[in-house]
Amino acid sequence: MKKKSNLFIIIKSLFLGSKHLDEVDVFKEDELQSPFRTIVKNFLENKIAMTGLVVFSFILFCSLILPFFYPLDTSFQDSTQQNVAPGLNILSVPSSLSKDVEQISVGSTYSFGIDNEGELYSWGQLSNSKLLDIPEDMGDLVQISTGLDHVLALSEDGIVYTWGNNRLGLGDIPSEVEELTNIAKVYAGQQLSFVITDDGYLYSWGNTNIINVRIPEEIQGKVVDVQTNTAAAVALTDEGTIHVLLNQDTPLNKIPEEIQGHIVDFALTSQNCIAVTDDGMVYVWGGLYPSVETIPDAVQGIAKDVAAGRNHVTVVTTEGTVYSWGRNVYGEANAPSITNAVSVSAGYYQNYVVLEDNSLVTWGLSGYIMGTDAYGRDVLNRLIAGGQMTILIGAIAVLIQSIIGILVGGFAGYYGGRIDNFLMRMAEVVGSIPFIPLAMILSAVIGSSISEDARIIMIMVILGVLSWPGLARLIRGQVLAEKQKEFVTAAKAMGLKERVIIFKHILPNVITVIIVSVTLSFASSMLTETSLSFLGFGVLEPRATWGNMLTGSQSSTVIQVFWWRWVFPALALGLSTISINLIGDGLRNAIDPKSNER
Amino acid sequence: MVKYILKRLGYLIFVLFLVSIVLFGIFKLVPGDPVAMMLEGQRLSMKPEAYELLYEQTRESFGLDQPLPVQYFKWLINTVQGDLGYSIQYKKPVIDVLQTPLMNTIQLNILTLILTFAITIPLGIATAVKKYSAFDNSVQVLSVVGYSIPSFIIGLVFIFLFSVLIPIFPISGSVTPGSDYTGMQAILDKLWYMALPVIVMTVGSLGGITRYVRGAMIEALQMDYIRTARAKGLKEKTVIYVHAFRNSLVPLVTIMTGWLVSLFGGSVVIESIFNWNGMGELLVTSLRQQDFAVAMAIQIFFVLLVLVGNLVMDLGYCLVDPRVKLD
Numbered sequence: 001m002k003k004k005s006n007l008f009i010i011i012k013s014l015f016l017g018s019k020h021l022d023e024v025d026v027f028k029e030d031e032l033q034s035p036f037r038t039i040v041k042n043f044l045e046n047k048i049a050m051t052g053l054v055v056f057s058f059i060l061f062c063s064l065i066l067p068f069f070y071p072l073d074t075s076f077q078d079s080t081q082q083n084v085a086p087g088l089n090i091l092s093v094p095s096s097l098s099k100d101v102e103q104i105s106v107g108s109t110y111s112f113g114i115d116n117e118g119e120l121y122s123w124g125q126l127s128n129s130k131l132l133d134i135p136e137d138m139g140d141l142v143q144i145s146t147g148l149d150h151v152l153a154l155s156e157d158g159i160v161y162t163w164g165n166n167r168l169g170l171g172d173i174p175s176e177v178e179e180l181t182n183i184a185k186v187y188a189g190q191q192l193s194f195v196i197t198d199d200g201y202l203y204s205w206g207n208t209n210i211i212n213v214r215i216p217e218e219i220q221g222k223v224v225d226v227q228t229n230t231a232a233a234v235a236l237t238d239e240g241t242i243h244v245l246l247n248q249d250t251p252l253n254k255i256p257e258e259i260q261g262h263i264v265d266f267a268l269t270s271q272n273c274i275a276v277t278d279d280g281m282v283y284v285w286g287g288l289y290p291s292v293e294t295i296p297d298a299v300q301g302i303a304k305d306v307a308a309g310r311n312h313v314t315v316v317t318t319e320g321t322v323y324s325w326g327r328n329v330y331g332e333a334n335a336p337s338i339t340n341a342v343s344v345s346a347g348y349y350q351n352y353v354v355l356e357d358n359s360l361v362t363w364g365l366s367g368y369i370m371g372t373d374a375y376g377r378d379v380l381n382r383l384i385a386g387g388q389m390t391i392l393i394g395a396i397a398v399l400i401q402s403i404i405g406i407l408v409g410g411f412a413g414y415y416g417g418r419i420d421n422f423l424m425r426m427a428e429v430v431g432s433i434p435f436i437p438l439a440m441i442l443s444a445v446i447g448s449s450i451s452e453d454a455r456i457i458m459i460m461v462i463l464g465v466l467s468w469p470g471l472a473r474l475i476r477g478q479v480l481a482e483k484q485k486e487f488v489t490a491a492k493a494m495g496l497k498e499r500v501i502i503f504k505h506i507l508p509n510v511i512t513v514i515i516v517s518v519t520l521s522f523a524s525s526m527l528t529e530t531s532l533s534f535l536g537f538g539v540l541e542p543r544a545t546w547g548n549m550l551t552g553s554q555s556s557t558v559i560q561v562f563w564w565r566w567v568f569p570a571l572a573l574g575l576s577t578i579s580i581n582l583i584g585d586g587l588r589n590a591i592d593p594k595s596n597e598r
Numbered sequence: 599m600v601k602y603i604l605k606r607l608g609y610l611i612f613v614l615f616l617v618s619i620v621l622f623g624i625f626k627l628v629p630g631d632p633v634a635m636m637l638e639g640q641r642l643s644m645k646p647e648a649y650e651l652l653y654e655q656t657r658e659s660f661g662l663d664q665p666l667p668v669q670y671f672k673w674l675i676n677t678v679q680g681d682l683g684y685s686i687q688y689k690k691p692v693i694d695v696l697q698t699p700l701m702n703t704i705q706l707n708i709l710t711l712i713l714t715f716a717i718t719i720p721l722g723i724a725t726a727v728k729k730y731s732a733f734d735n736s737v738q739v740l741s742v743v744g745y746s747i748p749s750f751i752i753g754l755v756f757i758f759l760f761s762v763l764i765p766i767f768p769i770s771g772s773v774t775p776g777s778d779y780t781g782m783q784a785i786l787d788k789l790w791y792m793a794l795p796v797i798v799m800t801v802g803s804l805g806g807i808t809r810y811v812r813g814a815m816i817e818a819l820q821m822d823y824i825r826t827a828r829a830k831g832l833k834e835k836t837v838i839y840v841h842a843f844r845n846s847l848v849p850l851v852t853i854m855t856g857w858l859v860s861l862f863g864g865s866v867v868i869e870s871i872f873n874w875n876g877m878g879e880l881l882v883t884s885l886r887q888q889d890f891a892v893a894m895a896i897q898i899f900f901v902l903l904v905l906v907g908n909l910v911m912d913l914g915y916c917l918v919d920p921r922v923k924l925d
Contacts, residue, residue: 429613434863434900441893444885445627527748531867534750554871560762570751578746
């Protein structure tokens with residue numbers, strides 16, 4: 001009973017601080033000065049160590065709890081979102097535009113819009129600095145269209161302007177297009193530009209290496225709309241039919257026969273085509289993207305306007321309501337409940353709905369707090385998942401290492417003689433092998449023939465099995481010292497089993513040393529894991545660890561231009577190991593205040 | 599003394615023997631058929647029967663048809679004689695592949711060793727003498743930061759600072775491409791490329807070693823003979839540098855071995871970052887190319903280096919501390 005209340009007070013003091021102990025009367029206070037409590041008190045008074053504890057608790061919380069809320073989709077990549085700088089301004093529409101919208105066109109991580117006076121606005125992360133080279137004296141604009149990294153604009157006088165990425169013929173408007181006087185629509189896709197005249201003729205130019213556009217003769221003179229994604233271009237005719245503008249047969253060509261001739265609007269996601277027919281029904285075909293293919297029943301029969309991002313669809317109905325569905329990692333399918341929507345512009349991960357009073361409602365991806373990497377993946381998401389992996393590997397490696405170290409050190413120290421000699425020689429052999437090269441060889445030799453999960457377990461085991469000698473030596477020394485003390489002689493005299501003496505009498509006396517050593521080797525296990533993963537011999541892509549997030553960062557482009565790709569993982573790793581080491585140092589000082597002298 | 603060295607050498611050979619069994623075991627775990635990999639180029643250009651014959655001949659010439667213990671001893675004898683196998687990647691004997699990287703790695707690490715000691719010993723002594731001063735406390739905090747941060751992050755930061763922001767040093771490589779400098783110019787060129795890796799490795803080692811020097815020095819300063827020396831009226835400088843420092847060297851020698859292991863191990867990462875043509879970089883590329891003969895030879899080199907390092911440290915013990923009896 002007494003023991004319990006002591007423990008309670010200690011735990012209470014852990015959370016409420018030592019001030020709380022004032023209530024305890026003098027006799028109890030005296031009673032409470034157990035070695036354990038002294039350690040806790042010493043540790044709590046050490047400001048540096050407590051800072052370390054707070055920082056590490058925060059990192060631990062982020063790495064262990066957050067992955068459940070933001071799981072890492074290891075198969076996800078998006079070439080349109082590569083190397084986006086940190087920022088949260090993708091949806092920040094200029095206030096003067098949001099009151100009086102004429103048209104908005106959505107680019108990969110930026111958008112352009114024009115208001116009713118023909119004034120041009122831009123916002124978001126301009127992925128290419130050339131996007132800022134907006135031609136002067138374009139006059140009032142009537143239409144704007146943004147692609148992956150270039151923009152097309154149509155002026156009041158019917159002239160087409162282009163800026164942004166101008167390579168591979170994208171910047172050169174063909175002379176036949178320049179001569180046109182009846183342009184009805186401009187469309188910018190992934191490094192492709194299209195122009196549609198009011199008599200239904202379609203012209204295209206740009207990079208044909210990605211999408212080799214082939215416009216069938218029979219649709220010329222009938223085209224009213226064109227859309228592209230990263231792999232295909234699709235056109236809509238005034239007869240309500242859809243045509244895929246590609247030479248080869250793709251899943252997009254499987255257009256449902258019954259809707260041909262009834263289509264009024266359509267949109268493309270990364271894999272699917274979504275069409276709205278004249279009776280307000282929505283149809284999806286194309287790739288295998290289940291969340292895009294499950295159309296909400298509520299839109300059927302009343303759909304009016306459709307727009308699509310990379311993996312989501314947004315539909316405006318005749319009743320003025322809005323529905324979104326599809327992949328919803330960045331909130332791009334969280335449509336608000338409104339009843340006065342008129343039209344929608346969506347693209348990539350953004351949605352802009354124009355209301356009856358010409359004002360705007362936006363939702364979707366507002367930006368990446370820590371930017372994206374070379375494959376368009378969210379760095380923050382990978383940082384959280386990577387932390388989980390790094391900490392898990394470090395913890396299990398330390399567990400293995402401690403078990404071996406305690407057993408070997410305990411037996412060697414207690415029995416001495418030949419057993420000691422043998423075990424310590426073993427420790428010396430294992431300790432004399434340079435660790436990182438051997439771990440690399442083992443990982444390369446064994447790792448190539450096993451699954452990724454087995455590989456991760458193997459790395460934990462390698463780390464644990466190769467790094468126990470230091471701990472074993474430390475424990476052996478402590479056990480040797482404790483063994484000489486009277487209480488061990490007493491225990492022996494009582495006829496206790498040796499196993500009991502080792503683990504129940506001697507071990508509790510060396511446990512403090514073990515705790516300190518384990519804390520410090522936790523940090524070094526994490527460092528070794530990150531070094532291995534950094535070199536490509538630990539956890540491999542697409543799984544994330546802080547180590548493999550840094551792979552390749554030494555190139556001058558990444559280090560300078562895409563700084564967010566290495567600064568954040570490096571910071572997370574550095575902060576964790578520093579705080580763990582501070583905790584370990586603080587514990588050591590708390591347990592043995594004299595050690596500070598050394 | 600001679601007896602002690604002989605005993606240590608005997609022990610060294612015993613450890614090497616144990617390690618060699620482990621290494622041979624790993625070598626045998628390597629997936630794929632080394633002979634088939636070696637003859638990959640000839641397979642298509644030859645008739646199947648002729649290839650079959652060549653395959654069997656090669657297999658026999660490498661002794662791969664014999665039982666494992668025999669293979670092991672053959673491998674051991676070959677290794678001892680310096681025949682470390684044949685590199686698939688470079689198409690020449692491993693021993694020839696290793697020469698330049700070996701020199702480069704040793705130069706890199708020795709320079710780091712010298713630079714680290716040149717900084718840490720004065721720093722450690724200064725902090726020990728003025729312990730708990732503001733200077734000591736700030737060095738203490740910095741040293742925790744120093745030994746907590748992995749060397750490759752220090753490397754990234756230094757590349758950013760001294761190759762990108764202020765381009766003083768080259769980002770990577772070990773020699774100016776296309777140059778054929780001779781004499782002094784070649785040495786200077788090499789030093790220029792070596793500077794950043796050496797600085798990074800030194801900075802990575804500073805924290806830990808400074809703490810050790812400080813600890814050893816504080817302990818030595820508390821000894822009775824220091825009080826005696828001061829009582830005799832010796833100058834404080836003499837007390838610190840002659841009486842205390844000499845005695846603090848003993849524990850320092852002990853940690854040297856461990857540090858040497860981690861230094862050479864850590865240089866694998868640094869060499870890989872800086873594309874430094876050393877053993878570590880070679881290890882990474884040969885493992886990526888599945889050139890396991892080279893990887894094994896490098897591992898043997900590392901083990902040998904550490905064991906010889908151990909021996910030298912043991913001998914260093916009796917140099918710095920005549921009280922240590924070698925038996």
